[in-house]
Amino acid sequence: xxxxxxxxxxxxxxxxxxxxxxxxxxxxxxxxxxxxxxxxxxxxxxxxxxxxxxxxxxxxxxxxxxxxxxxxxxxxxxxxxxxxxxxxxxxxxxxxxxxxxxxxxxxxxxxxxxxxxxxxxxxxxxxxxxxxxxxxxxxxxxxxxxxxxxxxxxxxxxxxxxxxxxxxxxxxxxxxxxxxxxxxxxxxxxxxxxxxxxxxxxxxxxxxxxxxxxxxxxxx
Ligand code: ZN
Numbered sequence: 001x002x003x004x005x006x007x008x009x010x011x012x013x014x015x016x017x018x019x020x021x022x023x024x025x026x027x028x029x030x031x032x033x034x035x036x037x038x039x040x041x042x043x044x045x046x047x048x049x050x051x052x053x054x055x056x057x058x059x060x061x062x063x064x065x066x067x068x069x070x071x072x073x074x075x076x077x078x079x080x081x082x083x084x085x086x087x088x089x090x091x092x093x094x095x096x097x098x099x100x101x102x103x104x105x106x107x108x109x110x111x112x113x114x115x116x117x118x119x120x121x122x123x124x125x126x127x128x129x130x131x132x133x134x135x136x137x138x139x140x141x142x143x144x145x146x147x148x149x150x151x152x153x154x155x156x157x158x159x160x161x162x163x164x165x166x167x168x169x170x171x172x173x174x175x176x177x178x179x180x181x182x183x184x185x186x187x188x189x190x191x192x193x194x195x196x197x198x199x200x201x202x203x204x205x206x207x208x209x210x211x212x213x214x215x216x217x218x219x220x
Contacts (some may be wrong), residue, residue: 004028004029005031007117011034011049012045014166015158016122017178017179018179019158020032021175029114037065037066067094085204117139118154119154121156122158163210167207185200
């Protein structure tokens with residue numbers, strides 16, 4: 001039997017779209033929440049809204065422009081280049097982003113009578129973001145439960161998957177083509193296979209190639 005209701009933190013990218021399909025399989029009722037922090041690519045929010053609409057998932061966009069004010073960053077300022085210097089976090093990192101997003105998602109979820117939160121954070125293709133770590137998610141889960149006196153369960157279906165395995169999961173959920181053609185991961189704001197050049201596209205492409213090669217080998 002499917003369990004209860006879930007809210008998926010949803011950006012319209014490969015990972016969170018895969019999580020949305022995962023949640024639709026697991027839960028009776030699913031809603032999605034997208035954060036508007038004046039991201040460099042406004043298209044991200046449109047893509048998220050259109051995917052949610054296509055899947056019949058109620059969708060809330062929450063204004064988090066405060067985050068932009070606090071943390072000027074390559075994802076929000078086109079004047080800042082997307083880069084990663086040796087031994088440093090990439091310039092796409094925003095301090096506290098997942099902490100804030102998940103906390104606001106939890107407030108929304110409680111209002112909507114949902115106990116389950118789903119997020120696509122992942123430690124495997126880890127860029128060093130501290131708030132993508134499993135230990136952080138577990139700690140936040142306890143904090144949220146205490147903060148709101150409510151039994152949240154944070155689900156991280158991608159936590160231990162690499163990009164190839166995330167593609168495999170999408171395929172198992174019958175969503176490989178959907179995720180491939182409708183999601184936006186590219187830092188340069190191009191849907192589907194993207195620009196092919198930025199770090200996000202390269203990661204996505206390598207994972208897809210690896211998964212397709214494995215799948216091909218299995219079918220031979
Ligand atoms: Zn790209």
